[in-house]
Amino acid sequence: MPVSDHQMISAWDEVLRLSQVQAGQTVSILCGPHTDPLTLRAATISAQRAGAIVTKIELPPINAEKATSRDLLNYLGETPLTGNTAAISALKNSDIVLDLMLLLFSPEQMDILDSGTKILLAVEPPEVLVRTVPTEADRQRVLAASRLLKRARTMHVTSPAGTDVTFKIGEFPTICEYGFVEEPGRWDHWPSGFLFTFANEGGSDGTIVIDRGDILLPQKNYVSDKVTLKVSEGFVRSIEGGIDADLLREFMAAYKDPEAYAMSHIGWGMQPRCYWHTLSLYDRERTIAMDARAFEGNFLFSLGPNNEAGGKRKTACHLDIPLRNCTVRVDDTIVVRDGKVIDEAFQ
Numbered sequence: 419m420p421v422s423d424h425q426m427i428s429a430w431d432e433v434l435r436l437s438q439v440q441a442g443q444t445v446s447i448l449c450g451p452h453t454d455p456l457t458l459r460a461a462t463i464s465a466q467r468a469g470a471i472v473t474k475i476e477l478p479p480i481n482a483e484k485a486t487s488r489d490l491l492n493y494l495g496e497t498p499l500t501g502n503t504a505a506i507s508a509l510k511n512s513d514i515v516l517d518l519m520l521l522l523f524s525p526e527q528m529d530i531l532d533s534g535t536k537i538l539l540a541v542e543p544p545e546v547l548v549r550t551v552p553t554e555a556d557r558q559r560v561l562a563a564s565r566l567l568k569r570a571r572t573m574h575v576t577s578p579a580g581t582d583v584t585f586k587i588g589e590f591p592t593i594c595e596y597g598f599v600e601e602p603g604r605w606d607h608w609p610s611g612f613l614f615t616f617a618n619e620g621g622s623d624g625t626i627v628i629d630r631g632d633i634l635l636p637q638k639n640y641v642s643d644k645v646t647l648k649v650s651e652g653f654v655r656s657i658e659g660g661i662d663a664d665l666l667r668e669f670m671a672a673y674k675d676p677e678a679y680a681m682s683h684i685g686w687g688m689q690p691r692c693y694w695h696t697l698s699l700y701d702r703e704r705t706i707a708m709d710a711r712a713f714e715g716n717f718l719f720s721l722g723p724n725n726e727a728g729g730k731r732k733t734a735c736h737l738d739i740p741l742r743n744c745t746v747r748v749d750d751t752i753v754v755r756d757g758k759v760i761d762e763a764f765q
């Protein structure tokens with residue numbers, strides 16, 4: 419449904435308040451030709467209402483000839499910021515960057531964060547942003563779950579569809595996403611409400627079954643027949659199933675990069691204001707499908723890069739695959755049972 423300027427500005431007011439934007443601070447808004455004009459206009463007005471000094475940086479797009487779709491997450495690593503020393507220095511000298519372009523998994527993003535700049539990613543359509551305005555309660559709940567994940571050494575995931583996979587964890591940090599950036603050097607994504615870590619290098623073994631109705635991203639489709647991944651020593655060794663498996667194999671092979679098959683982040687969704695069905699109601703090119711990633715009770719695993727967490731893999735191929743109805747054990751504690759988050763586990 420259309421969103422009014424008033425509603426979008428109010429949503430940004432709340433997100434900037436939660437992100438502790440103060441009068442006199444520098445807010446840089448990173449955008450591109452695909453940036454939603456209402457999101458951009460509202461973010462600009464809201465930052466000015468907060469008394470911030472606002473800069474807009476628009477960058478020309480790249481990677482069109484390399485990606486096989488228009489999804490912003492289809493081709494990662496190089497971004498329009500790569501090599502742009504003028505823009506990078508402006509962003510490193512900002513208190514907060516509102517990323518309406520998408521820098522995810524880019525070395526430049528890490529470089530800007532290391533300077534103490536905060537980065538908040540927001541590229542979903544206005545009505546999704548307005549529906550998922552973050553809350554302090556979201557933050558508390560995700561942080562509570564992260565205290566368990568941070569000290570864990572194994573994650574074991576099973577499902578009635580046949581998933582039975584074990585991940586050794588602990589080599590990489592736990593990343594919390596709850597939709598705002600209250601501390602210097604922090605990155606977050608609005609909408610969100612989930613957490614993850616990265617599997618230890620070579621430490622993933624077992625079978626993952628993507629069941630009928632589970633979601634592939636960036637494909638943004640509900641798979642029609644089971645897709646079975648055999649995982650050993652941290653890499654997907656086979657992808658079997660029907661047409662979805664064929665297309666997934668071709669998508670990944672197009673990158674000609676063995677790192678595309680490496681296990682990346684693993685975690686679970688905790689956002690009750692995100693829905694599994696929304697993808698069925700959207701033009702696939704209008705959303706990056708954050709509902710599926712943050713959906714409360716999903717098990718979200720991904721393949722490809724791990725530079726986001728300090729790993730050395732920077733492959734451009736990144737798949738996010740949220741599954742329903744899984745049971746997720748972190749060491750001996752069940753944190754998700756049959757697709758339902760067990761909050762008691764985090765007390």
Ligand SMILES: O=c1ccc(O)c[nH]1
Nearest residue numbers: 595607610711720738
């Ligand atoms: O918010 C996000 C979005 C995509 C991703 O791969 C990780 N976190």
Ligand SMILES: [Fe+2]
Nearest residue numbers: 683720737738
């Ligand atoms: Fe991902």
